[in-house]
Amino acid sequence: MELSRRSLLKAAAVSFALAAAGCSSSKSSSTSAKQDSAVQPDEWKKAVCRFCGTGCGVLCGVKDGKLVATIGDPDNGSNKGLNCVKGYYLGKIMYGEDRLTKPLIRDDKTTKGSMDGFREATWDEALDLVAQKLKEAHAKDKSRIAFWGSGQMAITEGYIMSKFWKAGLLCNNIDPNARLCMASAVVAFMNVFQTDEPAGSYSDLDEADVFVTWGANMAEAHPVLYSRLTARKVSNKGVRHYDITTLRTRTSETADKVLLFKPQTDLAIANAICNYIIQNKLYDEKFIHDHVQFKAGTENLSHAYEDGYDASEIGQKGGDVWNIEFAEFAKMMSKYTLEYVSELSGVPASDIEELAKEFANPNRKVLSLWTMGVNQHTRGTWMNHNIYNIHFLVGKIAKPGCGPFSLTGQPSACGTAREVGLFSHRLPADLVVNNPQHRRFTEAVWDLPEGYLDPIETPGFHTVKIFRELSKGNIDFLWTASNNWAVSMPNLTRFLAKKPEYQGVIDGFIVVNEVYPTLSAQYADVVLPAAMWVEREGQFGNAERRTAVFEKCVEPMGEAKWDGWIFVQVAKRVLADVKIGDKPAFDVLFGFVWDKEKDDFVGDARKTNRLLFEEYRIFSNPELKPAAQAINKNTEGKFESGLKMENKQLAPYDEYLSHNGMTWPVREVNGQWLETKWRFSYGKQEEGYDQIGVETYGDVGLANDVSFYKSADKKPSAVFRPYEEPAESPDEEYPFWFCTGRFLEHWHSGSMTRRVPELNRALPEALLDMNREDCNKLGIKNGDKVKVISRHGEFEIKVSTAGRTQPNPGMVFAPFFAEETLINLAVHDYYCPLSKEPDYKKTCVRIEKV
Amino acid sequence: MSKKSGILVFVVCLFVGMIVASVFNFSNIFSSSDTEAAKDINNGEFLTGAPLLQPSDHEGRWEKGGSNYNACLVCHNESAANQYASDTTVPKNHFVDETTSKGVAPAREVCITCHPVIQK
Numbered sequence: 011m012e013l014s015r016r017s018l019l020k021a022a023a024v025s026f027a028l029a030a031a032g033c034s035s036s037k038s039s040s041t042s043a044k045q046d047s048a049v050q051p052d053e054w055k056k057a058v059c060r061f062c063g064t065g066c067g068v069l070c071g072v073k074d075g076k077l078v079a080t081i082g083d084p085d086n087g088s089n090k091g092l093n094c095v096k097g098y099y100l101g102k103i104m105y106g107e108d109r110l111t112k113p114l115i116r117d118d119k120t121t122k123g124s125m126d127g128f129r130e131a132t133w134d135e136a137l138d139l140v141a142q143k144l145k146e147a148h149a150k151d152k153s154r155i156a157f158w159g160s161g162q163m164a165i166t167e168g169y170i171m172s173k174f175w176k177a178g179l180l181c182n183n184i185d186p187n188a189r190l191c192m193a194s195a196v197v198a199f200m201n202v203f204q205t206d207e208p209a210g211s212y213s214d215l216d217e218a219d220v221f222v223t224w225g226a227n228m229a230e231a232h233p234v235l236y237s238r239l240t241a242r243k244v245s246n247k248g249v250r251h252y253d254i255t256t257l258r259t260r261t262s263e264t265a266d267k268v269l270l271f272k273p274q275t276d277l278a279i280a281n282a283i284c285n286y287i288i289q290n291k292l293y294d295e296k297f298i299h300d301h302v303q304f305k306a307g308t309e310n311l312s313h314a315y316e317d318g319y320d321a322s323e324i325g326q327k328g329g330d331v332w333n334i335e336f337a338e339f340a341k342m343m344s345k346y347t348l349e350y351v352s353e354l355s356g357v358p359a360s361d362i363e364e365l366a367k368e369f370a371n372p373n374r375k376v377l378s379l380w381t382m383g384v385n386q387h388t389r390g391t392w393m394n395h396n397i398y399n400i401h402f403l404v405g406k407i408a409k410p411g412c413g414p415f416s417l418t419g420q421p422s423a424c425g426t427a428r429e430v431g432l433f434s435h436r437l438p439a440d441l442v443v444n445n446p447q448h449r450r451f452t453e454a455v456w457d458l459p460e461g462y463l464d465p466i467e468t469p470g471f472h473t474v475k476i477f478r479e480l481s482k483g484n485i486d487f488l489w490t491a492s493n494n495w496a497v498s499m500p501n502l503t504r505f506l507a508k509k510p511e512y513q514g515v516i517d518g519f520i521v522v523n524e525v526y527p528t529l530s531a532q533y534a535d536v537v538l539p540a541a542m543w544v545e546r547e548g549q550f551g552n553a554e555r556r557t558a559v560f561e562k563c564v565e566p567m568g569e570a571k572w573d574g575w576i577f578v579q580v581a582k583r584v585l586a587d588v589k590i591g592d593k594p595a596f597d598v599l600f601g602f603v604w605d606k607e608k609d610d611f612v613g614d615a616r617k618t619n620r621l622l623f624e625e626y627r628i629f630s631n632p633e634l635k636p637a638a639q640a641i642n643k644n645t646e647g648k649f650e651s652g653l654k655m656e657n658k659q660l661a662p663y664d665e666y667l668s669h670n671g672m673t674w675p676v677r678e679v680n681g682q683w684l685e686t687k688w689r690f691s692y693g694k695q696e697e698g699y700d701q702i703g704v705e706t707y708g709d710v711g712l713a714n715d716v717s718f719y720k721s722a723d724k725k726p727s728a729v730f731r732p733y734e735e736p737a738e739s740p741d742e743e744y745p746f747w748f749c750t751g752r753f754l755e756h757w758h759s760g761s762m763t764r765r766v767p768e769l770n771r772a773l774p775e776a777l778l779d780m781n782r783e784d785c786n787k788l789g790i791k792n793g794d795k796v797k798v799i800s801r802h803g804e805f806e807i808k809v810s811t812a813g814r815t816q817p818n819p820g821m822v823f824a825p826f827f828a829e830e831t832l833i834n835l836a837v838h839d840y841y842c843p844l845s846k847e848p849d850y851k852k853t854c855v856r857i858e859k860v
Numbered sequence: 861m862s863k864k865s866g867i868l869v870f871v872v873c874l875f876v877g878m879i880v881a882s883v884f885n886f887s888n889i890f891s892s893s894d895t896e897a898a899k900d901i902n903n904g905e906f907l908t909g910a911p912l913l914q915p916s917d918h919e920g921r922w923e924k925g926g927s928n929y930n931a932c933l934v935c936h937n938e939s940a941a942n943q944y945a946s947d948t949t950v951p952k953n954h955f956v957d958e959t960t961s962k963g964v965a966p967a968r969e970v971c972i973t974c975h976p977v978i979q980k
Contacts, residue, residue: 093974098910098974099910101908102907237968240969244969754973755976771913
């Protein structure tokens, strides 16, 4: 349904007028009076939702300096005017009673674990203290400092931090919370395609014939995308949905088939589909010939039970791969017969076969969709590989309605964490620290002397390592922003000093940029009140590669400041005596955007963000800087090849405002900037195909009119990955699988949504979904309190048999939004050896009635 | 459960409920303090454009109606709503071309995406 912005606003007004006119009894008078008094905004501004990776466009209604309305933006191509309930209540998230408005300093570390012990301070005192601690710790030992960023930071904030930490401090101990959600997807993208992020577009949801959700509860976690899926299904006969899952969820409702599998065996199911396609010769020979290279990799990776895993031999070799022939790939796959996998997974062979046939049918457009079930997995990188393998065998990728779509969890895991490269091993735009050519390119963009970044050629600490080292007292300074690690990290029993041998969180100096008194703030030494959402201008990049701007709508509450301002203020102090070449480091990095006399940015929010973004986009528009272009094109032949940095091309800042967001690569054609909906797909740029990319770097005329011009030899890699056991399996002592995740009404750790009365009333408590048979066996009734105990920790929670999720016997589920029901105390922190992303879905527990 | 039998079951439940209500002499079986609560959360600070929540007595109705908006529309349509559901008619912007007769827009069919139920 097309709906122009004007008619939507008019419709909203008309609805209210109708309601106010009181179309029924006197009983309604309170409602109509309510809606009548519903404030009409003075102006509407453009924004992006603060929550999930769908990245719905939002229109913010502002009146008298306050947000009074947040509705869907009909002109944003990602959501076309719709939000989910969280999006519609965005207008309330900034106005919780306990909003932090002043810097806080804790003098006595023994008071950590509560908000008691904080005193209010001026910004100067707080910033001076933070900078002094950082400077001291950095001078002593760079490996003992860390910054934990976020896929919820705005792009320009991430960019500032990347420059400060990587170039200013020459430190790689910087990692985002996106390590906990998308790392497996990212590492797989780089392994397979040598470029990050999906080829497809949300419009694929409107055109697919077959939807396959792999361990993804889209109805709750990507609701607006899910409504496009159901809309497509409902309006078109013959469209089918297969839900491959370990427990039934709301998403299972639309499924024609629910393939309930034993946890971890998703690896085998994907391989069974590949094997079926190969054995029955249903693969697309031409596509494989033109576009695919086959590989095998290190196996028997075991698990990161010990802190020393990464440095161990298997930890070092785990990512190794080598080329093999198709025949060998087929042979390795042949073990995964329908019978074997059915036995292993519990999924009927006929269901796997039916799904394999859908994949193989050349007339069916198949869309695979996945997020945390696949990524938060001790073989998450492998599982991403395995889904790509299927799509490669049948040539179903980068076509409208057809392809593997790795969905993103957070609003800007793509735009900020991944694209700006806020990882321990990355630089912006898919560049990596351990590649000399990448370092040279970055130096050219940032006006650093050649070789300046060589000290950071070795990757730093990834997220779990940061917190494991912190717990042992090996991190002296930790700074976090836009996340809530004290609730969302796994294995909190270790990380929150519940064990005598792991007191590091108490001893370390921790700075938290925060908006509410969260559990993370309660473990901080300094809390810096940050501007929230549209209290500043920012940008997010969503799951379909759409970069969009959210305008500043209101002033920050109290003394809260934009994170960007906080970062630069600290950088100014810490880099005071540091030089880059013969110039002051601060001037080299931030001189273009900071006014020393004002002690503030050179312009208003718009001007400042534009300046930062325009520098950032040089990475994907190297022609804007000759020194960078020379390295991009390898003009002097110093390197093996060029970099093809334009493959992620970003448009000028103002284009994002006028277009309500654009999906990269964005190309300039006859003075117009045009977005790309399907990467690698050859067709007219005006229609959303990757015409310029393919013409510049790819080959035209290959199978399916695609060209993977960024992949090595222009051939993505199909890597054989076996089934391997999870880190823990149910046994007598811990007989249940404990799966965790999100529900619709709350975002992540609930710090924002629980302060919205409506959302809080809709989902006030975190409950443990249990199977009724299991309850009967243990003598537990709906509503009883139980203790959930794992090898790592325990917590108490009320049981629910209401069926929000419907686990089979032997499985339980709980959401992580409730700080008072801290489920991550029990969740293990074992991670995928390749991506370092922990598995939140497969901790083994026992359940005891309280 | 198919769409049709889902609606049938729901409508039957409705009639049974009405008979039961008349027996127990409720003035209006659809009134509930939670209905008011749905509109009156947070001291009446109604956020412009935000969807109303379902009152807690609606718990399970979405699922019982076959997870289908048709069940919701039995009461929340223009004519019926006046009698049964106060003024919580599904607004025109929920329909194709904002025309009721064209049916709910496909992308809006999963009502609970925006209208969760208040928990007791």
